[in-house]
Amino acid sequence: MQIYQQKAEILRTEKFTGDIYRFSLKAPDIAAEARPGQFVMVRTGEGMDPLLRRPFSVHQVAEGGLVQILFKIVGRGTQLLSRMQSGKYLDVLGPLGQGFTNGENNQHFLVGGGIGIAPLLFLAKQLLKRNEPSAIKVLLGARTEDEIGILAEDFGSMGLEVLSATEDGSLGQKGLVTDLLVPINETRATVYGCGPYPMLRVVAGICHTKGWGCQVSLETIMACGLAACLGCTVLRSDLKGYVHVCKDGPVFNADEVAWL
């Protein structure tokens, strides 16, 4: 697999509510190679502080060599990034890691929590190439409407059914996204989950119980994204060793990793 380090021009920046931003980057090589669930490592500035690149899922690729990232301000790096303006260049490394694979089952559930929805749009497009829209459902959860409102519309316009849950009830059902999963009755299904660890743990548990396939995209702190620093470990399900999120993941079968 080819990895590229590109100076990517920021062609467009969009600010959504809830401190969420979408950047469209001109990175043709990365756009050509990227697959849903893969990520890029981005420098958030030119100086040495903050030092490390930050990982972001490929949110979408689009015509003209565009790579989009969708991110939320949570600290200094994302703060700096959010202030960049179109016309500037970002140093982007990618595509990295193992993405989602097309589940064998006939029903596909895309489950995203908060900013975890980032890679699901790309995944949905990919799945639509091989599946009927009716075979794909999108389940989104967030604290409040702000965080997922726009994206919910994007999925809707692709002809997909979207179910939402918000903790404050401002969009969809009041509660957690996992609440939406529990009542579903399917014998053969694949769940693609992306979001905070506690949510993924519940998703993995539900899938295990129901006997569904379950792919989850995990996050850890990363230094290199290249399988070189060995810093991005999570415990294997056999508890006997570690997998590396940047190389073996970020997407794992839920039964590959330990849920602590």
Add this chain to the structure above:
Amino acid sequence: MQIYQQKAEILRTEKFTGDIYRFSLKAPDIAAEARPGQFVMVRTGEGMDPLLRRPFSVHQVAEGGLVQILFKIVGRGTQLLSRMQSGKYLDVLGPLGQGFTNGENNQHFLVGGGIGIAPLLFLAKQLLKRNEPSAIKVLLGARTEDEIGILAEDFGSMGLEVLSATEDGSLGQKGLVTDLLVPINETRATVYGCGPYPMLRVVAGICHTKGWGCQVSLETIMACGLAACLGCTVLRSDLKGYVHVCKDGPVFNADEVAWL
């Protein structure tokens, strides 16, 4: 003496040729207190790298609480500064140090080399309050016209005679600014010098020979500007100890310091 730490809005940025910039900052407290030859310490960014503030002479103060700095890009800090846009805020500390004093003599020569001209406009205005324009001459030197062209005009419009020397002959006489000083025949004069150390050394030598008063503005690397770190030392003329540029200077009588 009162020192202020202010978040000063950048009201205007001007870019001159030769990587020289002039920023107009809204810093009323500093503007009210500052005297020619004093300086301010400016943070060049928000992060921790580069870490230290950078010292810049007060180039001018103007109506409405304005402080101007004139600076040249020479490294990372000035580079970062040059990219700031009006509307942003700079963290400015000042006014600091000892400025120029009004020489007792009837002739005043303002001698500036390169970006060293920065504090001389403010000084000229001050001197004009107590002296006839004919008693003040401005001698400017630079590698090429770019570096001093605009400023030469500013002095001219104040009714002052300006003599220039450039190394490439693009403005005024071809040669060094000190060449302009040598032929002058005055018995009682005060020279106010500002520029690179080698130039100031020559200026000090000429003044010594002619028996003129000589005030020079020195530069050193500074950490605090507050007489706290004791880092900004230069050797005293008696070779027995040090003076501190940020507290005892930056303007010194040429005979206070050693010329090595």
Add this chain to the structure above:
Amino acid sequence: MAVELPDLKINIGALRLNNPVMTASGTFGYGKEFASLVNLHRLGAIIVKGISLLPRPGNPPPRLAETACGMLNAIGLENVGLEKFLSDKLPFLLGIDTPLIVNILGDTLEDYQQLAARLDEEEKVAALEVNISCPNVKHGGVAFGTDPDMAYNVTKGVRQHFSRPVIVKLSPNVTDIVMIAGAVEEAGADAVSLINTVLGMAIDIEFCRPKLANIFGGLSGPAIKPIALRMVWQVADAVAIPVIGIGGISTPEDAVEFMLAGASAVQVGTANFINPKATEEIIQGLETYLTEKNMASVQELIGRARRT
């Protein structure tokens, strides 16, 4: 309903401070330099530039160099000397209602003892901070702070000549800082403060020579914070006396980190240069942090990360 502000008071042995934020020696002059920028009465304590028996001119310039998130200094312990400190600097400090801690340094054991004895006479001097990172001229210039026996002897000497709290300031340039801390505790120190600067250098590649005339200098600032924090953790684990954390502290969050690691108080150094109001902002920020965390006293922070 009145909102209870969290209590910021802490004790360093017999020394009672209104809050745990002090100024690190050599970064705050003799206090007066910051008078127009900081409310000096608000500080936990003021620690002044290190004082020797006789005035010292310090090293030739250049004395400073900037590094990534840090700076190097080779001031060479320039100071006005004991007598001038007492006559010129102390009077201003007498007017400040904040504990004064005098940092002392010497070439020999006797130097330290004389300094301690004379400063003991000044009631305003609430405590001494003993800088043992200086070379012992009678021991071939090996720093007092790198040898447990020498560190013990200096501490003991000061202890015997000073009646109020003695803080010993440790050098990080050692294999085992715990061993040094143990030695000074045994010698009767009331507290240890750490770390002093880390020995470093920088080279000017245009002029092909070290950036500092002295070649080596002390590294300080955010760059050294992880090293300082580690040493504070190690020392707090090993000694029973209070530990004062120093090294790159620039924000309230930094101060909290050091206290969670086991520090009873902190000192702000290089940050004073970048943001002269740093100390006050840190005090304010500590209060905010405690309020958010529903903690009644800053003492609850001390060593908390070591207990979970």
Add this chain to the structure above:
Amino acid sequence: MAVELPDLKINIGALRLNNPVMTASGTFGYGKEFASLVNLHRLGAIIVKGISLLPRPGNPPPRLAETACGMLNAIGLENVGLEKFLSDKLPFLLGIDTPLIVNILGDTLEDYQQLAARLDEEEKVAALEVNISCPNVKHGGVAFGTDPDMAYNVTKGVRQHFSRPVIVKLSPNVTDIVMIAGAVEEAGADAVSLINTVLGMAIDIEFCRPKLANIFGGLSGPAIKPIALRMVWQVADAVAIPVIGIGGISTPEDAVEFMLAGASAVQVGTANFINPKATEEIIQGLETYLTEKNMASVQELIGRARRT
């Protein structure tokens, strides 16, 4: 008129390198990880992740934390072990026309010797780099690299079992690195490389616990450059064997600084993470610098700042 390019070749004992820029162990995987980003044939040498006799799983996560201009790692020396290195990683490296240096680590003297003996059989292994920052399990976990005798013994053992150049990699967490360097020189090391990471830590103030599961970790990156440079200067002053500089090197200017301080070559570590093309850019930049300075060979840089 043909412009002469400056000569970048250097020797580390019997080891001949096309240029002085290597990859620091643990920051460049086993080479292959960077194959699509860097022209591996262009590097001075490739140093791979430290290898132990048996595979090691490493420490539990979190293993990383970012700090000001630096990072902490507590990987815990995770590696595939000697056999898997030979079977899975070496074949790819055989195809790269660049000297391969294998970094080795052990729990005991015997571990190091066995590694040396087995790797001596592989012609492709141009040199060994001996990581002595590891704890000696037979000596209560004190790191080999903090004690001159243990450092001497490890070096001697490896020396006796390996016929090509042996580089010993020094720990900075010591009072006197010159003493350790002297010991390994005496034991027959062909070169020393320094520095390994500086022990540090960071605390998460939200969760009130160390950011690393291992509590302590190794600090690397630009933050430590001044410390590394100082140690290179000190060691280059004291030993006759070549010194390889490591620590925060991210730009050609950084590499020049280390060579001016006395390093014969440099290693690029953390910078590979931030800018995977760093090594190539440094090689290119060295060439440019030499051209501008009218120097015919990179060897002219070595120790130049120490001679003026």
